[in-house]
Amino acid sequence: MPRSDLTPAEVVVLAKRVLSDNEKVRFGIFRSVSCSGYFPPRSFLNEFLIVGSDPCDQDGRMGAWTPILLSAEQYSEIKTWWISKHPDAVEDSLDADSWEDWMLRMLEL
Numbered sequence: 001m002p003r004s005d006l007t008p009a010e011v012v013v014l015a016k017r018v019l020s021d022n023e024k025v026r027f028g029i030f031r032s033v034s035c036s037g038y039f040p041p042r043s044f045l046n047e048f049l050i051v052g053s054d055p056c057d058q059d060g061r062m063g064a065w066t067p068i069l070l071s072a073e074q075y076s077e078i079k080t081w082w083i084s085k086h087p088d089a090v091e092d093s094l095d096a097d098s099w100e101d102w103m104l105r106m107l108e109l
Contacts, residue, residue, distance in 0.1 A: 002050060002069045011068050015049060015078050018065050022054055029056040029103055036106050039082055039089045040099065042075040047099035056103075 006014065022028035029048070033039065040048070048054075052067040070078060083089050094109075096102035 002067050006066070006068065008071065008074060011070065012074050012077050014066060014068055015070060015074065016081060018049065019078070019082065021062055025054070025062045027056050028062060029054055032107055034086055034089075036109060037086075037088045037090065038092045038094065038106055038109075039079055039086075040102050040106075041091060041093050042070060042072065044093070044096065044099040044102045045075065045078070046070055 019030050022030040023034050025031060039045075046069045049065075050067045050069055053064045054062060079091060094102055094105040096105050
């Protein structure tokens, strides 16, 4: 369940930290996302963020985070921030139905 006591700004800061930290982890999924040229739609990113950990990080190097969900406005801010760091990235559903499906399709490209 997402934390309801965080302000919208705190949610954005936490999401940025999660994605940045995960990108640095050897088997973090956002390490692969950073090289893919894609960024997940909000519903898929929320599926990742609400879990509070990355199942791809099997060594547990990143640890858990506070589960969160992004509003449309927060997602827009996160996407803009991500694309500023990865100029070739575009939001794309990759015709997936879920985060897991999106992740697998992104890894296969």
